[in-house]
Amino acid sequence: MSHQQNKQTKTKTTEQKKSIPEHLQGMNKEERRQYYQNLHSKKGKPQKKPQKQKQQKKTETNKGGSNVPEHLKGMTKEERRKYYQKQRELSGGQQQKQQKQQKQQKNKKVQKKQAQKPKKMTKEERKKYYEQLNKQKQEQKKNWNQNYQQGKQKGQKSQDNKQKQKTQTKQKETQKKQPKTNKTQQLSDPRTRTLTSITSHISPFQQPTTKESGVEFSESVIHPLTIELSLKFSSGKIGGTTGRCIALLNLLKILIREVTVRARFSEDVVKMLNRNLDYLIKHRRFSYTMFSVIRTVKEWVSRVDSLEVKEAKIKICSQIDEFLRKHIYDAEEEITEIAWKKIKPGDVILVYANSRVIEKILKKAHQNEISFRVVVVDSRPMNEGKKLLKKLDNYGIKCSFCELNAISYIIKEVTKVFIGVAVILSNGSAVGRIGTAIVAMIAKRSRVPVIVCCPSFKLSKKVQLDSLVSNEHGDPKKVLTTKNSKSVKIQNLPSDMDVICLLWDVTPIKFISLVITEYGLLPPTSMQVLIREFKDF
Amino acid sequence: MDKIQSPIQFVVLAGGTGSRFDTLSSDIPKPFLPVANKPLLQYVFEFLCKSNVPKALVVTHSGLQQRIHKIAEKLSIEIDITTVSPDLGTADVLREIASKIDRDFVVISGDLITNVPLHEIADIHRVSGSAMVMLLNEENEENSKKIRKDKLVSKHFVGLDKDRVAMFLSSFDSGKSVKLRKPFLEKCSEFELYSNMTDGHLYFFKHWVLRLIEKKKKSISSIQGDLVPLLVKAQFNPKIAKRLSKYSQEEQYPNFKGFSSLEEEVGTENQQFNIKCIAYKTPRDLLCMRVNTFNSYLRANFTLINGNPFFSREAYRYKTVYMHKGFKIQEGDEIENSLLGKELTISGTKNVINSVIGENCTIGENVKIENSIIMNNVKIQDGCQIIDTVIMNSVILEENCRLTQCTVRINQTVEKDTNTKNYIFGEESFY
Numbered sequence: 001m002s003h004q005q006n007k008q009t010k011t012k013t014t015e016q017k018k019s020i021p022e023h024l025q026g027m028n029k030e031e032r033r034q035y036y037q038n039l040h041s042k043k044g045k046p047q048k049k050p051q052k053q054k055q056q057k058k059t060e061t062n063k064g065g066s067n068v069p070e071h072l073k074g075m076t077k078e079e080r081r082k083y084y085q086k087q088r089e090l091s092g093g094q095q096q097k098q099q100k101q102q103k104q105q106k107n108k109k110v111q112k113k114q115a116q117k118p119k120k121m122t123k124e125e126r127k128k129y130y131e132q133l134n135k136q137k138q139e140q141k142k143n144w145n146q147n148y149q150q151g152k153q154k155g156q157k158s159q160d161n162k163q164k165q166k167t168q169t170k171q172k173e174t175q176k177k178q179p180k181t182n183k184t185q186q187l188s189d190p191r192t193r194t195l196t197s198i199t200s201h202i203s204p205f206q207q208p209t210t211k212e213s214g215v216e217f218s219e220s221v222i223h224p225l226t227i228e229l230s231l232k233f234s235s236g237k238i239g240g241t242t243g244r245c246i247a248l249l250n251l252l253k254i255l256i257r258e259v260t261v262r263a264r265f266s267e268d269v270v271k272m273l274n275r276n277l278d279y280l281i282k283h284r285r286f287s288y289t290m291f292s293v294i295r296t297v298k299e300w301v302s303r304v305d306s307l308e309v310k311e312a313k314i315k316i317c318s319q320i321d322e323f324l325r326k327h328i329y330d331a332e333e334e335i336t337e338i339a340w341k342k343i344k345p346g347d348v349i350l351v352y353a354n355s356r357v358i359e360k361i362l363k364k365a366h367q368n369e370i371s372f373r374v375v376v377v378d379s380r381p382m383n384e385g386k387k388l389l390k391k392l393d394n395y396g397i398k399c400s401f402c403e404l405n406a407i408s409y410i411i412k413e414v415t416k417v418f419i420g421v422a423v424i425l426s427n428g429s430a431v432g433r434i435g436t437a438i439v440a441m442i443a444k445r446s447r448v449p450v451i452v453c454c455p456s457f458k459l460s461k462k463v464q465l466d467s468l469v470s471n472e473h474g475d476p477k478k479v480l481t482t483k484n485s486k487s488v489k490i491q492n493l494p495s496d497m498d499v500i501c502l503l504w505d506v507t508p509i510k511f512i513s514l515v516i517t518e519y520g521l522l523p524p525t526s527m528q529v530l531i532r533e534f535k536d537f
Numbered sequence: 538m539d540k541i542q543s544p545i546q547f548v549v550l551a552g553g554t555g556s557r558f559d560t561l562s563s564d565i566p567k568p569f570l571p572v573a574n575k576p577l578l579q580y581v582f583e584f585l586c587k588s589n590v591p592k593a594l595v596v597t598h599s600g601l602q603q604r605i606h607k608i609a610e611k612l613s614i615e616i617d618i619t620t621v622s623p624d625l626g627t628a629d630v631l632r633e634i635a636s637k638i639d640r641d642f643v644v645i646s647g648d649l650i651t652n653v654p655l656h657e658i659a660d661i662h663r664v665s666g667s668a669m670v671m672l673l674n675e676e677n678e679e680n681s682k683k684i685r686k687d688k689l690v691s692k693h694f695v696g697l698d699k700d701r702v703a704m705f706l707s708s709f710d711s712g713k714s715v716k717l718r719k720p721f722l723e724k725c726s727e728f729e730l731y732s733n734m735t736d737g738h739l740y741f742f743k744h745w746v747l748r749l750i751e752k753k754k755k756s757i758s759s760i761q762g763d764l765v766p767l768l769v770k771a772q773f774n775p776k777i778a779k780r781l782s783k784y785s786q787e788e789q790y791p792n793f794k795g796f797s798s799l800e801e802e803v804g805t806e807n808q809q810f811n812i813k814c815i816a817y818k819t820p821r822d823l824l825c826m827r828v829n830t831f832n833s834y835l836r837a838n839f840t841l842i843n844g845n846p847f848f849s850r851e852a853y854r855y856k857t858v859y860m861h862k863g864f865k866i867q868e869g870d871e872i873e874n875s876l877l878g879k880e881l882t883i884s885g886t887k888n889v890i891n892s893v894i895g896e897n898c899t900i901g902e903n904v905k906i907e908n909s910i911i912m913n914n915v916k917i918q919d920g921c922q923i924i925d926t927v928i929m930n931s932v933i934l935e936e937n938c939r940l941t942q943c944t945v946r947i948n949q950t951v952e953k954d955t956n957t958k959n960y961i962f963g964e965e966s967f968y
Contacts (some may be wrong), residue, residue: 070889208664217543217590224544231664232796242798256789 044480054331071102078289095247163286198468198501208234208283225251226276230283234397239384241287241458242328242356248290251276253317261309266302273298274480285472288460290422296323331455332516339453341419347372347415349442353433355420356385357453359391365396373397375414379404379435381478381501404435417443417450419507424454426510426531427463428524434502437467441510449513452504452524456517467505474501484535545659545741546640547585547593550630551605551647554930558831560961562931564947566601568647570834571912573841574878574895575848577828579608580650583848588655589929594637595647596630626758634753642747646738650837652823652847653739661700667813668785669768671702672737674825677816684833685942688761693814695734698725702814705769706761707747724737724773729905736761737825738739746786752784771812778812786813798907818923838910839894842876852876878913901936 007199010525024032037356072080089097121129208231210216229251232238236248255276277294280286286294300319304312335357343349343365351358362374372399378385385401392399402410417439423431430436440450464470476499493499512524519534555562561570568578585593585814592615595605597621601742609616617637621630631644633751636696653672662670673695694715696704703725713729722728729967740760750757750764758762758828820827824845828837841848843857855866860877864870870887876888885902894900901919909923914931917923921934924941928934945951946963 092839207658209656211654211662216656216659217545217547217588219540219543219591221540223541227795228663231660232800236797237662237664237800247796247799250796 001090028215028306034068058196068154097533099240101445116497118461134452142207198425199471199473199502202471202473202502203503205283205475206234206283207475208529220484221275222279223255223276225254226279230280233280236382239382240354240356241289242332242418242455244287245289245293245457246324246328248293249297249320252294254322256301256316256318259313264305264307265309265312267300270298273301288462289458292325292457304395307510327455327457331457331518334362335453335455336364338518338521339451339516340368340370342451343370343372343416345371348375348413349373350375350410350414350417350439350448351388352377352385352417352419352439353379353382354388355453357455358418358420358488359388360454362392363395375410377398377404377410377435381474382433383431383478384501404438407439411442411446411448414446414448416445417448419452420451421454421458422504424459424464424515424524424527425506426459426461426465426528428512428527429464429466430454430507430512430524431504432507433466434505437505437507437511440507450511451516452512456519456530456534459517459527459535461531464506467502472503476501541593542640544640545662546638546642547590548594548631548638548642548644549581549585549595549647549865550626550627550644551581551595551601552621552623553646553648554631557829560754560833561831561929562833563929566598568597569604570828571895572650572828572834572837573876573893574781577650578605578647579612579647580613580848581647582609582614584649584655585645586614586652587847590655592617594619596621596634606774609889610677614645624761626928627760628757628764631747632754632758635747636900638747639744641741641743644738644742646827648828649738649826650828650841651739651819651825653737653817653819653825655943658739658741658817661789661817665700665813665815666811667815668743669765669814670741671765671777671814671827672739673816673818673867674735674737675731676733676735683832685835690823692732693734695731695732697729697816699727700815700817701772702769702816703728703772704730705766707766710789719741721773735825735827737819737829739764743785748784757811765814768812768814768920775867781812834929835910839891839908842874842891842893895930930965 010096012105027035051177068080071081075083082456087098121494122341209232210227215258229238229247232247233244238244252273255272256269259269259272273294297316297320299317304315339361343361349362349372351362365372374392376385376389376399378389378401389401419430419432419436420437421432423428426429442448479499509524513523515524515527517530519530522530553567553742555567555570564813566615569576571577572580582593595616595827597605597618597620598691602620605618606616612779620694621633621636625633627644627646631638633930650830651672658670658672663668694704694711695702696709703721704715715880717730723953738761746764746768757767757849759927767777771781823848824840825838826833827833842859852861857874858866858872860866861879861881864877865880866872866887871886872889874891875889876893878894878898880897881894881900883889883900883904884900885904888905890907892906892909893911894906895915897913898911898915900906900917901921903920903923907920907924909926909928911917911928912922912930915928915934916932917934918936920937922939923934926940926943928945929947930943931948934940934945935951935953937954938951939956940951940960941958942960943957944961946961949963951962
C-alpha cells in the first residue's frame with residue numbers, strides 16, 4: 001500500500017502544482033482528503049467512490065483476482081473453499097439442480113410460473129375452493145348468453161391467430177417441401193417412373209416412336225427397313241422369338257446385299273451392321289436367340305475377306321438361307337412329325353398363348369383325322385391366345401377359350417399340355433411368355449404331362465434361377481385396361497403406386513416332363529448334352 | 538458413311554384457284570392470302586420445317602414462283618417448284634410430276650394449317666403397311682358458325698372401324714341418307730359413323746398408288762373425289778382388290794415380299810390382297826384447318842389471333858393484344874383479342890375488338906373495329922364503324938362509313954356516309 005501511495009504521489013506531484021484550486025492551496029494532502037470526504041458524506045450522495053475503494057480494497061486483498069468466476073467474487077478464499085467442497089460431495093445431477101435453482105431464483109418468469117402451479121391444499125381450503133366453483137357455475141347458467149357471445153369473440157380471435165400461424169407454417173413448409181413434390185410428380189409420369197427396387201435393374205417401357213432417335217424424314221445412315229422393323233418389334237406386331245429371328249435374318253440379307261464396300265469387306269459390313277442394330281436395340285431388347293444369330297453372321301463375315309465383293313455377298317446370303325432352312329423351317333417340320341403322334345383320339349389338349357410350332361402340330365394332327373379338342377388359355381398383357389384361337393378355328397379344330405384365372409377349373413378336363421418356349425437353359429428350365437410357369441405348375445399338380453416343343457437353336461448355355469434376373473417391361477396400360485371394364489388411367493393412380501408389367505418367366509425343370517426337339521424326344525435333364533454335342537454355333 | 542435417302546417424299550399442292558371464295562382470291566392469289574398477317578403457304582412450310590423435313594416438291598401456277606422462293610428462303614427448307622396449268626385436278630397434277638417421285642410420298646394441300654405431330658402419322662404408315670393414311674378432324678358446333686354464304690362444299694360421311702376407314706362417301710353421291718348393308722357391318726368389329734368429320738387433305742401414299750394413277754387416266758382425276766373412295770372400297774370388295782393387286786404386289790426388294798407373313802392380326806379378312814386405309818384423328822388440343830371457303834378463312838384468322846406457339850410471330854404481347862414497337866395503349870382504349878401490324882397509327886381513343894390489322898395502316902379518331910380483318914396500306918378516316926368486314930389492300934374509307942358484313946376489294950374508295958350491310962365493294966356480286 002505504501003508503494004502504491006508513493007506511485008500516486010509521484011504522479012500527483014507533477015500535476016499538483018498546476019491543478020490545485022485556490023481555496024485549497026494552503027492545506028496539506030491529508031487535509032485536502034478529509035475535506036473532500038466530508039463534502040461527500042454531508043451532501044448524501046450515493047457513495048460510489050467509497051464503494052469503488054472498497055472493491056479496490058477487496059481485489060487488493062485477494063491475490064488471484066482475475067481468475068475468480070463472477071458468481072464467486074463476493075466471497076473470500078475460505079468461503080470459496082467451502083463452496084467447492086460442497087460441489088464435490090454432491091453428485092453431478094444435484095450440482096446442476098443447485099445451479100438451476102440459483103438461476104431460477106434470479107429469473108422472474110420462473111417465479112411467476114411457480115406461483116401459478118397449484119399449491120397443496122388442506123381439507124378446509126379445498127372445501128372453500130369447491131364452494132367458489134359451484135357459485136361460479138350457477139352464475140354462468142344465469143348469464144350463459146352473455147358468456148357465450150363473449151366466448152365466441154374470444155374464439156374467433158384465437159382462430160384467426162391460429163389460421164395466421166397455420167398459413168405461415170404452411171408457406172414455410174411448402175417452401176421446404178417443393179423439391180420433394182417434384183419427385184412425386186416425376187413418379188406419377190409413367191415414362192420417368194422409377195420402379196420398385198425389385199425390378200429397378202430392368203429398363204422401363206418406351207412407347208414406340210421415331211422422334212426420339214432423330215431419324216424421321218431426312219437422309220440417314222440407317223436403312224428404312226430397320227426403322228420399319230424397330231417399330232414393328234416395339235409395338236408387338238412381330239411377336240414371337242422365331243418370328244423375330246426370321247425377320248432379323250431377312251433384314252441382314254438385304255443390308256448386306258446393298259452395302260457399298262470401299263475398304264475391306266468385313267470392316268465396312270460390321271460397321272454398317274452395328275449402326276443398324278444399335279438403332280434396333282433401342283426400341284426393343286433382343287432375345288437370346290437373336291444375339292447368337294448376330295454373332296454367327298459376324299463370324300461368317302469375318303471369314304470372307306479373301307473373296308471379291310460380289311462373291312462374298314452371295315456366299316453370306318446363301319449361308320443365311322441355309323441357316324434359316326436348317327434350323328428353323330426344317331426343324332419345325334421334323335418336330336411336327338414327331339409330335340403329332342403323341343396326340344391320341346379323345347385327348348383334350350391345353351395350349352397357352354401363341355407358338356408357331358404348336359399350331360403346326362395341331363394342324364397336322366387334325367389333317368390325319370384324329371379326334372381331339374383344344375383349350376386355349378390367354379392372359380394379359382399380350383393377349384396372344386386370341387390369334388392362335390382364330391387360326392385353329394380356321395383349320396376346323398374344336399376349340400374352347402379361357403383366361404388364366406380359370407385354369408384350375410379347366411385343368412380337370414385336360415389330358416395333355418403343350419407349351420411353346422423362348423429359350424431353354426442349360427439346367428433344363430425354360431423361359432417363356434409370362435404365365436407359362438403357372439400353367440406348368442398347375443398341370444404338374446393335377447398329374448397332367450407338360451410337353452415343351454422347341455427347335456434346337458433355342459438352347460442356350462446360360463442359367464437363370466429366377467424370373468426377375470433378366471426380364472423385359474411391357475406397356476403398363478395393357479395391364480390396367482380390359483375391354484369390358486372402365487379403364488384406370490395411369491395419371492389417376494396415387495403417386496406411390498407403380499405398375500409392373502413383365503413379359504417373361506422361368507418354368508423350373510420339375511414341372512416339365514418332356515422336351516421335343518428335332519433330335520427327338522428327350523427329358524429336360526439332357527439338354528446339356530444336346531448343347532455340348534450338337535450345337536453348331 | 539453412306540447416306541441413304543429418306544423413304545418418304547413430300548408434295549405440296551399450291552395451285553388452287555380459290556374458286557370457292559372468288560372475291561378474295563381473284564385479287565390476291567390464294568397461297569399469299571394473309572391469315573393473321575402471314576401468307577397461307579408459310580404455315581405449310583413452317584409445319585414441315587418443325588417436323589425436320591429437308592425437301593419438298595411444290596406445284597403452282599406460273600408467275601408465283603419467285604414469291605414462293607422468298608417465303609421458303611427464310612425457313613430452312615429446300616424447294617423444287619414445277620408449274621402446272623390451273624385446269625387440272627389433284628390426281629392429274631401427280632401424274633405430271635410422276636417422274637420426280639420414286640418412293641412413298643405425302644400429299645399436302647397448300648391451304649392447310651396444322652399442328653399435328655407428323656412423325657406419329659409416319660410411324661402408322663410404316664408399321665401398318667397401309668396403302669393410305671389420311672388426316673381427319675372432328676368439328677365442334679362452335680367452329681361451324683357461319684357469317685357468310687358459302688358456295689357449295691361437299692360434306693363427307695366417314696365410317697371408322699377403330700383406325701380403319703371403312704366408308705368415305707361424299708354428300709353429292711349419297712344425298713342426306715346413307716345405306717349400310719348387313720354383310721358390310723359383319724366385316725367390321727366396331728363401326729362408328731361420323732358426319733362432322735372434315736378431311737385435312739394430308740395423305741401418306743405408297744408408291745404403287747402412283748402407278749395406279751398413271752394407268753387410269755380417265756377415271757381418276759381428283760384425290761379426294763376419286764382415289765380415296767376407290768381405295769376404301771377395295772378393302773372390302775374382292776373384285777376391286779383383285780384389279781388393284783397387279784400394282785399392290787410389286788416387290789421393292791428382289792425375292793423379298795416384306796414382313797407381312799410374320800405379322801399376325803386378329804380380324805383381317807382378305808388377307809391375300811390386304812389393302813388398308815387408315816385414318817389419323819387430330820387430338821383435341823391441336824389444330825387442323827383448311828382455308829378453302831370464306832367462313833373457314835375468317836375462322837382461321839380468329840383462332841390464330843390468340844397466338845399459337847407452334848407458328849412463329851414477330852410481335853410483342855400485352856394481355857390479349859399482339860402489336861409491334863412504337864404502338865402504345867393508353868387508358869380508355871378498348872383493345873382486346875387482336876393482332877396489330879407494323880407501323881400502325883391510330884389517333885384518339887382506340888376501339889379494336891377481335892380483329893386483325895395489317896401493316897402501314899392509318900386510322901382516324903372515333904373508329905370502331907369489331908370482328909373484322911383489315912389488310913395492308915389501308916386508310917380509315919374519322920368516325921367509321923367496321924363490323925364483320927374484310928378490307929383488302931390499299932383501300933380508303935372516308936368519313937363516317939358504317940359497314941357490316943361487307944367486303945371491300947383492292948384499291949377501292951368508299952365514299953362518305955355510306956351505311957351498308959352485306960355488300961361487296963368493287964364488283965358486281967356473283968351470288
